[in-house]
Amino acid sequence: TFVDVEAVLDGLNRVQREAVTSDAEVLQILAPPGSGKTRTLTSRVAWMLANGMNPSNIIVATFTNKASKEMKERISKMIGGGLEHRLIIGTFHSIAVRYLRKYGHLIGLPGGFGIADTGDSSTIISRIIKKNKYATIDGNDAAGIKSRISNLKSKMQSVDEYIASQKKSSHSEEFSKIYAQYEKELKNSNLLDFDDLLLRCLDLLRAHPLCVSNIEAVLIDEFQDTNLVQFDLMCLFASRRDKITIVGDPDQSIYGFRAAEIGNLNTMQEVYPHTIVINLEENYRSSAAILNCSLGVIEQDKARPQKGITPTHEVGISPVLRQLPSPDAEARWIAQEVLRLRAVTGNLFNFDDIAVLVRSGGLAREIETQMTQKRIPYRLLAGIKFFERAEVKPVLDYLRVILDPNNNEALLRILNTPRRGLGDKAFKELSDMAGKKETSIWNIVQKAARGDIKMGGISKPGFIGLGKFVKIIRDTQDALKSEETGRPEMVGQIIQALLEKIDYKIYVGDKLQGEFEDRWQHVEEFVAQAVDFCRNVVAGIDEVDLPDTEAEGNPLEESASVAALGKFLATAALASVKEGPEAVGNGDGSGLLTISTIHNAKGLEWPIVFIPGCYNGSIPHSRSDDHDEERRLLYVAMTRAQALLYLSYPSELWDRKSGEMQDSNLSSFLAEGNLKPLMVSRGPNITLEGILSFSKIMSRECPTHEMVQATINAAGLRILEDWVESDDPTRNYEGYSQDPYEEGYGSQPQYGAKRG
């Protein structure tokens, strides 16, 4: 196929081109945010393809599933031809799943293993704690213990190694017991947790390097956040050719709390002494004002080596640092400001040009409420994941049980959902019996339903319920496997039939609080996603050729639809963000504003970024003991912004412990003396010059002075002149004697709204 090489290199600077076309075997591209690392990496993949490399022989690891989707889209634009669908591209976890599905049997992994997501893991741990009446350890709840276990696994410390390394104390003993029991329960349920996926893949590739014998190149984005296991995986992936490209930025390492290993950059240079390092120094993302302000934050880290970063854009509009009376007022101010910005610029931006980035998911709630009230459509990259929703999760669990009834976790959750007359006693009896007989709960359930074993804890309706349940599971299994209906195209109908058999609509309407319409829409969206996914599998999109090894094929007998559905369930378990529809408001084609945690915003960019909650206790967070990582987190957040950056903090906070309002202080990262002059406290004053520089940064068509003035006149607004920066508190916003965001402010000025 003819490929236009110039299309791959188009628009790159000299150093970026050098990196893309480099012959180096091992290449590290280290560079600050917005310098085009991801773009360079993407172009390098396209370059390899353009030079005839087989896409099935290239592994690309990205930080999120969304990032790999975007990368594929860009590659497709550059070279076309559908090659991008055959790349082995995804997060480390999803790549590991592909290898384990195909070759797991080689290391004795039972076929059709399930994936325990973070929620599953926490439930298992809570149950262990409850059952053994363990006191909570060091005040850690199940999620806390899970993350401790996960950290150990990420450092490849097994239970036995952990125990050996500990001085005996009652705390460490209880923790070891929980760890050991947790591993056992996962095994009994045929589940792998996220860390296991990587660890087992490591086992596989160590024992059977032939599985990756085809791999010619390995490329990794956001390398600064890889952990030790991922590093070893990288080496194994690349073992045949040692051709590796990584891109990263030590200043953006923000996953130390999850055992990311910043030392991996140096280790790599030790393991591969011929590593070539390329630095990119120009920032293409942000205005110079935003870049300087962000640098002012990161440069407070005195241990950090000095580096060159040059802005390519002009100064632009100064970042705004604003104090508001409360978190609630902060949220109101943001919503107002979004509407005002659109009004004064003649809708130069859409809602999808705007992001609100928060330190923790909890802060997102206030923002959501305000967006809903002001009818600003938004999507959430924080908070509850789509697949974790109360109305979606049970459907997912039914499918998991149908594919693997030995998945005790999923089974326990759906046995009485919807209600089948089973009480706590029944549950206890079923799991005790399974434990005693060392068999799965499903086996006991079947026997109980047949009346083969006596169960004192189950009522008569309970027995009938169990019988129905067993029949529904078996019937659906049969449908998936039968010749007539066992085709991936039929998966949608099979799921619909299942929902009817369990009267799911009634369950969603009666048992779950909240709007039925919204909830049912999520269920339908879930089914649609499953159907779409299975269709794509049929169409062969994203079907990667992995090499056949000596022990060919997975011995597990699977129909095509079982296989397709299995892949879908794995994808759902790995989905890192809520990916369902979350549009609230009018949705008139102006896109959705993004509300995200800072962690989820990594690698992304928006013309306008708001960072509320910049106070000591939130950032740096009171529970974090790594001050430098907290600073990097703020740096990551600030460097997402292209043209306008808003930082804010409340002057008072509700303190949960004392139940009283308490003073809150501006984040010490922003309070540094030399930073404040770089920011303005009100505004920004959107001048024509501001709008002009703005359009340039975003490479958008620039509105003329007349256009802007006309919009303002049409809306009857005087904002352009009225919004002035002033220390005089009586000179206020649009002639109001009171700041519109003060507590108690009643009628809202109609900045963005159309006036009839």
Ligand code: ATP
């Ligand atoms: P981060 O560290 O935040 O992940 P990054 O280094 O990966 O940032 P990219 O996301 O690749 O940076 O690029 C940032 C922006 O700069 C993108 O919009 C990209 O298209 C643009 N860009 C990159 N290189 C160039 C260039 N040579 N000319 C113009 N724009 C560029």
Ligand code: MG
């Ligand atoms: Mg990037």
